[in-house]
Amino acid sequence: MDTKKVKFPHGIPGHNLSEVEREIPTGEPPAWPINDDLKVVGKRVKRTDALAKVTGAAKYTSDIQLQGMLFGRMLRSNYPHAKIKSIDTSAAEKYDGVYAVHVFKNAVGMAQAKDGGNSAGFPDVKFAGQPIAGVAAISVDVAEEALKLIKVDYEYLPFVVDLEEAQKPEAPVVFKTDVDQEDRGGGGGGQSGLKTKGNLRGPSTSSFFGGPRGDVEKGFETADFIVEHVYRTQVHTHCSLETHGVVVDWRPDNVTIYASTQNTNSVRHEFAEMFDLPKSKVRVITEFMGGGFGAKHSLGNFGVMAGHLSKKSGRPVSMMLDRKEEHISSGNRPNSVQYLKIGAKKDGTLTAIKQKSHGTAGVGLGAGVGRIAQVMYECPNFSTEQYDVFTHAGPGAAWRAPGNVQGAFGLEQAMDELAEKLNMDPLALRDVIDKSDVRKVERQRGAKQFDWSRRKKPGSDSGTVKKGLGMAQSTWPRFVNLNSTVEIRAYKDGAIEVRSGVQDIGTGTKTILAQVVAEELGMKPEDITIRIGDTLFPTGPGSGGSIVTGSITPPARNAAYKLKLELFDQVAKELETVSSKLSMSGGFIVSQEDNSKKIAVKDALKKMRTEQITTSASRSDDYGGFKMGSFLAHGDLGSVQFAEVSVDTETGFVKVDKIVAAHSCGRPLNITQLEGQINGGVIQGVSYALYEYRVMDNETGHQMNGNLDQYKLPFAMEIPEIETIIVEDYGGRSSTDAYGIGEPANIATAVAVANAVYNAIGVRIYELPITPDKVLKALNKI
C-alpha cells in the first residue's frame, strides 16, 4: 500500500501538546487540527434524532406493529433446578387464538455443558425463570392463558443460589462437566477451556494484557506497608427501560428481525447460524433502542423462540420480555468477593499486588473482576486468580466495563487506605504510581474544580451529618473493531446519506457520524442524512466496550473524503484548476488558487453522470500500529472522579452531594453528548454504590425484588450535582482520533463514593451497596 507521511496533533492541549509524524495510506485524509480549529467536530451539536424522540414518532422494537403480527410469551420454570421428564402442549395448541407452540430442545443464552446437559430430549432447568416453551397468539393475554395449559412433568432437584453456599463441598452442582460460553458480539461469555470443579470454574490468571508478573511473595517481603482486605459487591441488574425483545417476520425468501439490540451484526450472525440460513437472507433492524448497557448483544433465547414461532405460524411474532423476565433472565452484573493484598514502599512505590476473586454469573460465565488491578498502576509483581462460581440463578451479562467496576471497588479503596498509611494525599500517591499523562492532568484539573483542598482528616467533621470527600481513578482500553464499514451516497438533488449497520443505542452515534461527515464535506450536520442500524447496510461494530466511536468514525470520515475527491475530479476542469487545488467549505467547492472560482456542492452534484455516487471505507489499521493484535489501540481511556457525600450518622443514610468527573476519550466529538454519557455513567455508579441489589430467596431460588418497585433506582431528586471535565488527548492514531466514553464513565464512581464515606465517618465499608444498615453497623450503632 502506498503511504504518505503526515503530522498529527499529539498530546494534551494546555499540558504537552506537540506533533507526531505518522505514515498513513495515501488514500486517507490529512490530519485534522485540534478541536479549537474545527467547525462542527468537538462542538455542542444537537442530536439528529431528538425530533423523533420528543414527538413519539420514534419506533422502538416494542412499537413495531406488522400486519397479522402475533404476540409471543414464554413458559418459564418456577423451579431453580429440575429435570424435565415430559411436556404436553396439546391443550395449548388447541386453544383459541394460538397459532404456534414451540418447546426448546437446547438451552440458549447460558454456559453450555460439554455433555449437553439434556435429559429426555429437554434441557435441564438450571434457574428459576429458564424458558422451556413458547406460544404465539393473537394477544399477550391469550398467549399467557395458553401457557397455563402446558403441562410439564418435572423431577425437582436441590439447588443453590448463594455465592458462598455454592462453594461448599456439599452444594448442589450446577454443571457436572466443563462448560464454555461463547462471547456473543462483545456481550459476555468467558475465557474458554478453564476447568470446572464442583461449582468453581477457573481460575483465570491471565488476560490479553498478559499473565502474572514477577514474584508477588518476594514483592511483599520488600514492602514497607501492606494493605489486605476482602471487598464484596452485589448483583446488579441492568434495568434498561425498554426490555429485551424482538419482532421476527419469517417470510419464505427472507427473515426480518426488529431487535432491541446493541449489535445488529451479532444478532444476524446468531440467527443465521441457529436456523441454518445464509446471512444474506437475514436482516436485522434497530432504528431506535431503549437502553442496553451491555446486556443486549445477543439474539437471546427469546429471539430464538420468536424465530421458531414465526417460522411455524407463518406470521410475524413480537416477543418482548416483561419487567420480571428482564430482571431474572436477561443478564446482570455478577457479584464478587475479592481478596486484595497490596504492598508498597514508604515513598508509595508498589511492590506487589495479589488478587483472588469469586463471583457468580449464575448459569453464565463472566464473573471476573476485570483487569484494572493488573494494568492501572506500575507494579513489578502481580498475580490474580479469578473464579466463576455457578449458582442456580439467571446468567450474568456484560455491563459497562465488565468486571472493572467490581475490581475498582477493591483496588481504589485499597489505594485510599494505602495513602493514609503512607501519610500521603491520595492524589500524591497516584502521582507516584500512575504513569498516565492524561490521568495526571485529570487529577490536577479535577482537584481544582472540586476544591480537593477542603478535604479533612477521616471522621473529623463535626455534627451528626458528616461531610466526606473521596476520589478514585479508572482505565479502560481503547478497543477497535476493524469490521466497521461506512457507505456514503451523494444524490443528484444534493442529498448526502450515510449508511452503516452500526446501531445508535441512545448514546448519539447518529449525531457524531453526521458531525464527522459534515466536517469533512464543509457542510452542516443537519444536511447529512444518517441511516444506520440495519444489516442491509455495510457491517458496523457492536455497541459495547466503548468501541463504536473509535471504530466507525474514521471510516465515516474516510468515505466522505473519497466522495469529496470524486466530486473534485468532476468539477476541476470547470473551475479551471486541478482537483488537488480544490477545497470544500460552507457548502461550496472552491479553487484554492482563486477563491472567486467556486461552485455550490449542490450544483456540482447536479452535474454527476449518474443519479448517485457511492463511496465506502472500512476501518483501517491504527496509524503507527496497535498495542496488541488489531483490536487493542495504544493509549487508554483514563478517568478520575471526585465524590462529596453527606453521611447521617444517626440514620446511616448516605447522600452523594456532588461528583466531579474528569474524563478523556482521545478527540472529543460532541461535548453535550459526552456530558450526557458521563452523567448516565455516574448516576448508575451512585446507584450501584447506594441503592441497587438483587435479593435472592435462598429457600425458593427466586429473586424477591424482580420489579422496578422494590428494586430501587434513583429518581431526579436522588442524584448528585455532576460536573464534567473533558480532557482532549490527541494520539494521531486514526483520521478522527476519537473514542467512546460509555465504560469509563461508570467505573470509578462507586468507589469514589466509598472513599468519601470513609472520609466522612472514619470507618471503611467493604461491601456494596452502602445501605444505612451497613453504615450503622460500621459505626457500632446496631
Added chain:
Amino acid sequence: MVSPIHLKVNGQPRSDEVEPRLLLVYYLREVLNLTGTHVGCDTSSCGACVVLVDGKAVKSCTMLAVQADGSEITTIEGLANGSELHPIQEGFKEQHGLQCGFCTPGMIMTALQLLERNPDPNEAEIREALDGNYCRCTGYHNVVKAIQYAAKKMKKEVFHD
C-alpha cells in the same frame, strides 16, 4: 366479552369495543397505534406510560381503557401543533433532555402537568414532580434544564398573548 367506550384522544372522538381487562396503555398502543406512550414496567414505577386524562397526568398502565370512557386523553402524539413543537418538546430537544428517548414521552407529559399547575417551578419542585419517572441512560439534569427552558418560553408566550 367486550364493552363499548367513547372518548376523545388528542382531540379526535373515538368509539371502540374493548375487553374490560384491557389497560389504557395497550388501548392507545395497540388499538390506536399511538406507540409514543411506552411500557417500561408493570408496577406503575417507571412513568414511561404517562398520558393526560382530563388534564391529569396518569400512568396509563394503571388504568383500564373502560375507566377512560368519556374522558379526554392527550398523548405525546397530540402535543405538537402541526410541525410546531410544544415548548416542552422543544426544551427536551434543545437542552439534550434525552438519550435513548424511551422515557421521554412520559417525562414530557409529566412536565406538562407540572407547568400547568405551577408555571414557574423552582429546581426542587421540578425534581419532585419527576419523582415517578425513571431515566436509566443519562439521568435527570438535562431533563430539569429542558423543563426550565419550557417554563421560560411558556411564560413569554402568555405575555405576548
